Amino acid sequence: MSPGPFQLQMSCINAKRRVTCGDEGDGVPVERGWARHGGRSCGAGGGARVSGRDPGGGGQAGFGARHEPCGACSTDIRGLCVRMGSKEVLRDIDLHLHCGELVALAGLNGAGKSTLLRAILGEIPHTGRVLFMDKEHRRPVLPRIGYVPQRVEFDPAAPISVADLFATAVSRRPSCFGMSGALRDAVLESLGAVDAARLIDRRLGELSGGELQRVLLALSLTPPPNLLLLDEPLSGIDLAGRERFYRLVSDLRRRFDMAVVLVSHDLAAMVDFADRMIFLEGRVVCDDDPPKVWADPRVRLAFGLDLHRHGEGEGAPR
Amino acid sequence: MMDWWHAVVGGLPFEWARYAFMRNALLAIAIVSPLFSLMGALVVSQRLAFYSDAVGHSALSGLAIGLLLGLADPFWAMIGFSLLFGLAVFGLKRWSAVPVDTVIGLLMSFAVALGVVLLSRGGNFMKVGHFLVGDLLSITPEQIVRLLVLMLPATFLVLRAFNALTLASLNPSLASSRGVRVGREEVVFGLLVALAVTMNLQWVGILIINSLLILPAAAARNIARNLREYVGLAMGIGLGCSVGGLLLAYYLGTSAGATIVLVAMGVFAATAIARAILFRR
Numbered sequence: 001m002s003p004g005p006f007q008l009q010m011s012c013i014n015a016k017r018r019v020t021c022g023d024e025g026d027g028v029p030v031e032r033g034w035a036r037h038g039g040r041s042c043g044a045g046g047g048a049r050v051s052g053r054d055p056g057g058g059g060q061a062g063f064g065a066r067h068e069p070c071g072a073c074s075t076d077i078r079g080l081c082v083r084m085g086s087k088e089v090l091r092d093i094d095l096h097l098h099c100g101e102l103v104a105l106a107g108l109n110g111a112g113k114s115t116l117l118r119a120i121l122g123e124i125p126h127t128g129r130v131l132f133m134d135k136e137h138r139r140p141v142l143p144r145i146g147y148v149p150q151r152v153e154f155d156p157a158a159p160i161s162v163a164d165l166f167a168t169a170v171s172r173r174p175s176c177f178g179m180s181g182a183l184r185d186a187v188l189e190s191l192g193a194v195d196a197a198r199l200i201d202r203r204l205g206e207l208s209g210g211e212l213q214r215v216l217l218a219l220s221l222t223p224p225p226n227l228l229l230l231d232e233p234l235s236g237i238d239l240a241g242r243e244r245f246y247r248l249v250s251d252l253r254r255r256f257d258m259a260v261v262l263v264s265h266d267l268a269a270m271v272d273f274a275d276r277m278i279f280l281e282g283r284v285v286c287d288d289d290p291p292k293v294w295a296d297p298r299v300r301l302a303f304g305l306d307l308h309r310h311g312e313g314e315g316a317p318r
Numbered sequence: 319m320m321d322w323w324h325a326v327v328g329g330l331p332f333e334w335a336r337y338a339f340m341r342n343a344l345l346a347i348a349i350v351s352p353l354f355s356l357m358g359a360l361v362v363s364q365r366l367a368f369y370s371d372a373v374g375h376s377a378l379s380g381l382a383i384g385l386l387l388g389l390a391d392p393f394w395a396m397i398g399f400s401l402l403f404g405l406a407v408f409g410l411k412r413w414s415a416v417p418v419d420t421v422i423g424l425l426m427s428f429a430v431a432l433g434v435v436l437l438s439r440g441g442n443f444m445k446v447g448h449f450l451v452g453d454l455l456s457i458t459p460e461q462i463v464r465l466l467v468l469m470l471p472a473t474f475l476v477l478r479a480f481n482a483l484t485l486a487s488l489n490p491s492l493a494s495s496r497g498v499r500v501g502r503e504e505v506v507f508g509l510l511v512a513l514a515v516t517m518n519l520q521w522v523g524i525l526i527i528n529s530l531l532i533l534p535a536a537a538a539r540n541i542a543r544n545l546r547e548y549v550g551l552a553m554g555i556g557l558g559c560s561v562g563g564l565l566l567a568y569y570l571g572t573s574a575g576a577t578i579v580l581v582a583m584g585v586f587a588a589t590a591i592a593r594a595i596l597f598r599r
Binding site: 118122145149153157160163164172175203229 | 356359363477478480481484485487488489490491492494495496538539542543544545546547548549550
């Protein structure tokens with residue numbers, strides 16, 4: 001694969017990144033979980049730190065204004081450590097994730113990739129902090145996080161439709177009471193962003209793997225997060241579906257101006273799509289432009305890349 | 319309200335409507351069964367069916383303790399013990415290395431054994447019979463009020479947790495990324511289930527109460543395509559089977575609780591067949 005259009009665009013983004021601009025987007029990171037407690041009006045009900053405006057778009061359909069790209073905001077992970085028993089699974093992780101940046105997280109099995117995501121989500125005990133900063137807030141706050149899990153294992157016969165999934169995640173009204181017309185419109189709009197509006201009344205068990213991942217992606221963008229975590233979202237998805245998903249993510253991170261952390265074993269695709277690649281091995285071993293990480297001897301050794309130098313499928317950028 | 323109910327139902331041109339005990343039982347079942355089925359819908363999707371069964375059995379200990387303490391009505395002792403049982407299950411699930419079904423199984427055996435030991439020591443075995451199979455027809459208006467006072471807030475709390483629980487049952491990480499405190503919701507729901515099961519034990523019986531909880535939901539799951547249909551059908555099936563089973567029991571002269579369960583089982587079988595026909599590819 002040659003350096004594709006994505007890499008070229010990416011360098012533009014990198015150049016623009018540090019330009020400051022008036023942040024007119026919502027940029028209202030409230031405590032995680034505002035969606036549950038804030039109801040449908042997107043952020044406004046989140047409590048704590050809402051600044052006057054209603055980012056929900058004043059009652060229109062949709063889940064809140066997008067955050068316009070500004071280059072001034074970022075998520076900071078400082079000194080994050082995770083211990084499990086006596087074993088230190090992650091040590092001193094310091095990462096600075098710019099909004100609009102697509103970061104690939106690579107590493108062998110057991111390197112702590114999923115653990116890192118789950119620690120960022122606050123799901124497992126850890127030390128260190130995860131904070132979001134933008135111009136609107138004097139002090140850093142918790143980022144609003146979107147999450148797409150690796151593979152949702154559920155009973156394929158479960159009577160849960162795509163609409164139910166959204167109602168369950170974003171509304172306070174018990175989803176067994178059905179959803180309001182306004183919410184349905186908003187969900188259709190969200191699904192539209194990933195080209196999945198027609199799936200709204202399908203049961204989750206009827207979706208193909210790729211369809212389900214797109215639905216989960218739409219859900220994670222509802223409301224637009226500051227930080228999107230994708231945990232090997234494409235294991236078991238065919239090549240065409242993967243390509244489509246990466247393109248979508250690459251496009252969306254700009255439209256929503258959010259930092260994206262993507263865990264993937266698809267190294268070759270990551271070199272094409274990501275702005276930055278992190279190689280993790282209990283700690284950050286490399287953190288650089290994807291081609292440089294790809295060329296790093298430690299990475300090549302870990303993934304056995306040189307064994308395949310003359311093989312076909314590994315597809316390093318030439 | 320009770321007078322109004324008796325006046326209206328008593329006016330119906332059926333033989334059973336003449337008896338106050340039938341009217342009481344009908345009122346109790348009409349109130350409780352939809353709420354119970356709603357809870358059952360979540361029990362099924364949370365895979366807590368074994369837990370809810372075990373809670374029912376553990377009430378034997380609560381009963382024995384209540385009788386040993388000399389309580390005329392062991393109701394509160396049973397409630398208290400089943401809540402402790404629920405806490406023990408979720409505590410051991412979290413802090414032991416044992417799979418949760420094993421935890422439930424061993425705690426259930428413990429609670430039943432403790433109950434049997436205490437009952438045999440106190441010579442109270444004779445009083446246990448109607449708790450094992452239940453006696454719906456003996457329910458009094460005061461007990462209906464008590465049931466209502468406890469069931470309504472419990473249902474309210476269950477509805478409030480409905481979305482969080484559903485999301486957590488799909489994927490815990492997804493749920494916590496949306497601010498759901500998965501562990502806490504699970505425990506609260508588990509305790510509510512313990513409360514609901516135990517407070518209805520006396521009328522339906524330790525041995526079969528679990529079927530009343532999960533059968534309507536299981537039947538609904540066979541044919542529902544979304545959550546609204548699922549919960550709506552479960553509540554409807556629960557209500558229909560309960561009323562139908564009660565009246566059938568009257569005419570057959572059989573135990574009300576057990577007849578209701580058989581009717582519900584029939585409906586479950588019917589929906590399973592319907593599914594096989596409707597969803598055949």
